[in-house]
Each structure stands twice: as C-alpha cells, then as structure tokens.
Amino acid sequence: MTLRDLLQRDRDRRTALVTGQVTPEAGRCVQCGICTYYCPINIDVRRHAWLGQPVQESHCLTCGECIARCPRGVLRFERIELFVP
Amino acid sequence: MPTRYCIVGQGVAGIAAAQAIRAADAAGPITLISDDPHGYYSRPGLAYYLTGEIQRGHLFPWREQEFQQLGLHRVLGRAISLNPAEHRLWLANNVPLVYDRLLLATGASAVRPTLPGSDLPQVIKLDNLADADQMLALARRAQSAVVVGGGITALEIVEGLRQHCRRVHYLLRGQRYWSNVLDEAEARLVMQRLAAEGVRIHTHSELAAIEAKRGRVAAVLTTAGQRIACDLVAIAIGVAPRAELAQAAGLAVARGILVDETLRTSDPDIFAAGDVAQVFDPRAGKALLDTLWNSARSHGHTAGQNMAGGALRYVKPMPLNVTRLAGITTTIIGAVGAGRDADLIGIARGDSELWRELGQALVAEEEHEVNRLRLLVGLTTLVGAVLMGDQRLSRPLQRLIGEQIDITPIRSQLLTPDAPLASLLTRFAEGVR
Known part of the structure; x- marks a missing residue:
C-alpha cells in the first residue's frame, strides 16, 4: 500500500466519521451483545439496537467493528447530513 | 386502586411486556416471576457463549438500574398453580399472588428422550444458561461428544462442542440436515462445512440407547447397531411450550396457549406471549407457534400494552431468522419448506411453523x-x-x-x-x- 493509498484511506475514514453513523434494525437483533463486546471504546451498541436508535455518540470511531461482528446483519452504516436543517 | 400486574417468565417476552406496561401505567405494581436464577439474558447469545465468541457476562443486556427504573418486583420461584376465577397464582412456596392482569410468558423447554440411559448426568440439552454452563464444563473434560437432533439448536451445540472436544459426532436420522426447511443443496452446504471442520456426521443413524460405565456416559448405540464411544450426549430434538400451568387452570391450550390477536387467552385477564403462545396467523389461516426472539418481543409488547388497558392488535410479521448454520450466515424468511423432519419432534428453537407452510x-x-x-x-x-x-x-x-x-x-x-x-x-x- 502506497503512502497515497494510506492517506486516502484515512481521508475516507474521517469523511465517514463526520457524515455517517451506525444504525440498527431492532427487529433483527437478539441482544447477544457481540457488538458491545467488540466495541473498542465500550459503547453499549446493543442498547441502541434494543431501542432502535442510531449510535449518536460523539466518541464513536465509526470503525465498523460492531457492524462486521454482528452475526445477524442488525447494524449498518448510514450516511447522515449533519448540516441539513 | 392501581392495577396489579403479574408476569410469569423473565425472557424477552416478559421484559418487553413489563416495559410496555410501565410506559402506559406508571403506578401499577409489576411482579416478575421466574424460575431461572440467572434472570434476563440473551437466549440466542448462548450459541456465541458456547463457541467462546463472547464471555458469560456479556449475555446480560440489562443492568440492575434498568430493572429498578421500571419498578419491577422480581421473584425467583416457580408458578405451580393458577386460579383464574380468584385471580390468584401460587408459587412453589405456597404463597398466593393476587393479580388483576396476568401474563404467561413461560417459554418452551427441550423435549427429553425416553431412551435407556437418557437420565444420565452427561446427557444434556440447551434450554438456558445453566445448561450452557454445564455443557461447557463437561465439554472441557470430554474427548468425544455425540449430538442428536435437528434445527438451529443442534448446530449451535455441534459448533460449540467442536471448540472444546476432540471428536464431535452428529447423528441424523435421515439423509440430510433439517429436511423440512432446507433443500438438498442447502443441507449439503451445511453438512460439507461441518465435515470440513472435523465433525463426523452419521446419516441414517437413530439413537437407540446410551451406555453407561460407572454411572457416566460411555457410548451411544444406534438402531443400526453402531456403537460410538463418547463422554457426553447432547440432545436437541425440539422444544415444547411450557403450557402446563395454563392447561391445569382450564385455559384453552392446543400445542401452545391459544391467544387472540390482542394476545389474550380464553380468560380476559390472562395473556400469553413468546414461545408458549400459539397465535393466529392470517397467512396460514390457523394458529401457529414461533420460537423466534423477535416474535416473543413483539408479543410481549402487545400483551403489555393491552394488559394496561390498550387495544393493540398483534400483526404477525413474516417470520425471519438470520442465523449461522455451520458458520454460514443464513436468512430464512416466509414459507420455504413442508412436511416433517425426522430429527425433530415439533418445533425447534429459533424456528417458525410458518416456514413449513409452503403451498x-x-x-x-x-x-x-x-x-x-x-x-x-x-x-x-x-x-x-x-x-x-x-x-x-x-x-x-x-x-x-x-x-x-x-x-x-x-x-x-x-x-x-x-x-x-x-x-x-x-x-x-x-x-x-
């Protein structure tokens, strides 16, 4: 991977950070807790899934670990428009 | 005088009902009775606990504070008798509880075989967290395990035991796995994956007896005369709704407790939800059982609202499960199969009878x-x-x-x-x- 690729990846990640959020579909969740277990900064993602609420926590890294680990496809990354009134 | 609510069962149906009641009625006392000492945890999560993907403590979605916020009075005990006319429920300690509205969310329990040796302590099932703990404790000391049964639970056990035992044998009565939900190609994918992971699959093999040596499981014998040495036997041949309490009280019961679209039983002050409830399905034109987590949650929510005076009608969604079969993530939705599976008696966990209503x-x-x-x-x-x-x-x-x-x-x-x-x-x- 070239330096240019690395910088691009970092740019993409930062773009995702400011324009996206992890969004659950409560109807698929069985509260197994894998998402919370694997969150690197201990956000209780499972709680959000129970409530059907997006992970709107300023600490969320949007690293996608919870999305990748969920065995039931409960979570997805959804683009949000932060500055749209 | 506030309405007194009583909920029997602390699975997701009971918890969802308690939340819905409290949202509609801030004052009525809610008593939550459960005979499971571990309280509320993710039953589907046991599969990932068995494989070691999550630790035990992560199975519990709620902290104590969340129960307190709902003002729940939690009682550990088994409800043994119910008198609908007197609105009384008796626990095993003979203390009567008086209710105005009652929810039966008693779930389902594993069907036990009646074979020689099936009462040995190393013959196990997977109903609850205590069973999962026992399974892990036995598996860590076992060299060889035999799994019998079908549906999702049988594979959860196979995969869990595979992480701990050197040899796992899986006995199937017919030619293939879950024959009334999966087609031949799907079953073949699952069985090939299991075999690649080292699971020994024995088709056309029916358990005849479990052999003991010095009071411990030593082997299983099949009806074809095969003897497979093992240290533990896990049985997942289906579950049966725990409807005895309702039946003895004279409520309408078929395979499960019959409820109308408001989740009311044949008694207007008693509701049923979750695996124990048999709910009318408009697509099939008859009352069916579901053992899906999200059906149970929706039942509980509807029943809770109606217990608190609402008039919510339960609209049964198309049954969906997203699960892992031998490591292959699989979505099953709607009617996909028909007939019986010889490995199961009735319904399994994570299952819907509608899946087998394919016309x-x-x-x-x-x-x-x-x-x-x-x-x-x-x-x-x-x-x-x-x-x-x-x-x-x-x-x-x-x-x-x-x-x-x-x-x-x-x-x-x-x-x-x-x-x-x-x-x-x-x-x-x-x-x-």
Whole structure:
C-alpha cells in the first residue's frame, strides 16, 4: 500500500466519521451483545439496537467493528447530513 | 386502586411486556416471576457463549438500574398453580399472588428422550444458561461428544462442542440436515462445512440407547447397531411450550396457549406471549407457534400494552431468522419448506411453523461456491427465501417478502433458467423504495 493509498484511506475514514453513523434494525437483533463486546471504546451498541436508535455518540470511531461482528446483519452504516436543517 | 400486574417468565417476552406496561401505567405494581436464577439474558447469545465468541457476562443486556427504573418486583420461584376465577397464582412456596392482569410468558423447554440411559448426568440439552454452563464444563473434560437432533439448536451445540472436544459426532436420522426447511443443496452446504471442520456426521443413524460405565456416559448405540464411544450426549430434538400451568387452570391450550390477536387467552385477564403462545396467523389461516426472539418481543409488547388497558392488535410479521448454520450466515424468511423432519419432534428453537407452510410456489435458485439463494415465487409475490452466505440481499428480501410487494414486473425473469436473481432483486428492490 502506497503512502497515497494510506492517506486516502484515512481521508475516507474521517469523511465517514463526520457524515455517517451506525444504525440498527431492532427487529433483527437478539441482544447477544457481540457488538458491545467488540466495541473498542465500550459503547453499549446493543442498547441502541434494543431501542432502535442510531449510535449518536460523539466518541464513536465509526470503525465498523460492531457492524462486521454482528452475526445477524442488525447494524449498518448510514450516511447522515449533519448540516441539513 | 392501581392495577396489579403479574408476569410469569423473565425472557424477552416478559421484559418487553413489563416495559410496555410501565410506559402506559406508571403506578401499577409489576411482579416478575421466574424460575431461572440467572434472570434476563440473551437466549440466542448462548450459541456465541458456547463457541467462546463472547464471555458469560456479556449475555446480560440489562443492568440492575434498568430493572429498578421500571419498578419491577422480581421473584425467583416457580408458578405451580393458577386460579383464574380468584385471580390468584401460587408459587412453589405456597404463597398466593393476587393479580388483576396476568401474563404467561413461560417459554418452551427441550423435549427429553425416553431412551435407556437418557437420565444420565452427561446427557444434556440447551434450554438456558445453566445448561450452557454445564455443557461447557463437561465439554472441557470430554474427548468425544455425540449430538442428536435437528434445527438451529443442534448446530449451535455441534459448533460449540467442536471448540472444546476432540471428536464431535452428529447423528441424523435421515439423509440430510433439517429436511423440512432446507433443500438438498442447502443441507449439503451445511453438512460439507461441518465435515470440513472435523465433525463426523452419521446419516441414517437413530439413537437407540446410551451406555453407561460407572454411572457416566460411555457410548451411544444406534438402531443400526453402531456403537460410538463418547463422554457426553447432547440432545436437541425440539422444544415444547411450557403450557402446563395454563392447561391445569382450564385455559384453552392446543400445542401452545391459544391467544387472540390482542394476545389474550380464553380468560380476559390472562395473556400469553413468546414461545408458549400459539397465535393466529392470517397467512396460514390457523394458529401457529414461533420460537423466534423477535416474535416473543413483539408479543410481549402487545400483551403489555393491552394488559394496561390498550387495544393493540398483534400483526404477525413474516417470520425471519438470520442465523449461522455451520458458520454460514443464513436468512430464512416466509414459507420455504413442508412436511416433517425426522430429527425433530415439533418445533425447534429459533424456528417458525410458518416456514413449513409452503403451498403453491415455483422455485428459483442461484448458487455460487459458498453463496446460495433460493426464492419461492408465488403468483404475484415472493412467498419465502433462503439466503446463505453473502447477506447483502437479506434486507431487500425481508422487505419484498415481508411487505408482500408485487413482483409481477420481474416474475418471468426470475423464473428464467440461470437468471441472475441477486442483481435482478437488488435493482427491483431499489426501484420500489
């Protein structure tokens, strides 16, 4: 991977950070807790899934670990428009 | 005087009901009775606890504070008797509880075989956390394990034991796994994956007896005369709704407790929800059982609202489960099969009787190395689907089948041999947003 690729990846990640959020579909969740277990900064993602609420926590890294680990496809990354009134 | 609520069962149906009651009635006392000393935890999560993907403590979604916020009075005990006329419920300690509205969310329990040796302590099931703890404790000391049964639970056990035991044998009565939900190709994918992981699958093998040595499991004997040495035997031949309390009290019970669309039983002050409730399904035209987590949650929510004076009607969604079968993520939705599976008595966990209510439908399939899609195509709608592997189509399928969207514009294309089903469906689903 070239330096240019690395910088691009970092740019993409930062773009995702400011324009996206992890969004659950409560109807698929069985509260197994894998998402919370694997969150690197201990956000209780499972709680959000129970409530059907997006992970709107300023600490969320949007690293996608919870999305990748969920065995039931409960979570997805959804683009949000932060500055749209 | 505030309404006194009583909920028997602390699974997701009971918890959802308690939340719905409290949202509608801030004052009425709610008593939550459970005979499971571990309280509320994720029953489906036990599969990941067995494989070591999560630790035990992570199975518990709620902290003590959340129970307190709902003002729940939790009682550990077994409800043994119910008198609907007197509105009284007795626990094993003979203390009567008086209720105004009662919810029976007692769940289902594993069917136990009646074979010689089946009462040995190393013959285990997977109903609850205590069973999972026992299974792990035994598996860590075991060299060889035998699993008998079908459905999702049998595979959860196989995969869990595979992490701990050197040899895992899986006995199937017929030629293939879960024959009334999966088709031959799907079952073959699962069985090939299990075999690749080192699981020894014995088809056409029926358990005849469990042999003991010095009071411990030593081997199983099959009806074909085969003897398989083992240290533990796990049984997953289905579950039965725990409807005894309701039946003894004179409530209407068939396979489960019969309820109407408000989740009311034959007694207007008693409701039932979750695995124990047998709910009318408008698609099948009869009352069916579901043992799905989300059905239980929805039942509980509806029952709770109605216990607190609401008039909510339960609209049964198209039954959906997204699960792992031998490591292959699989979505099962709608009617996909029919008939009986010789490995199961009745229903398994994570199952829906509607899945086996397949009537007239044509089959369209697309298969790649590890991904597979089977569509059951009705006259104007999709009636069901099984999606294995890549799950990008899972949500579009859930929408198309769940909302019974008219697929007439692409129906003939779907039924064309070798049609690119996944791309056809993806484009179509995007177009009907």
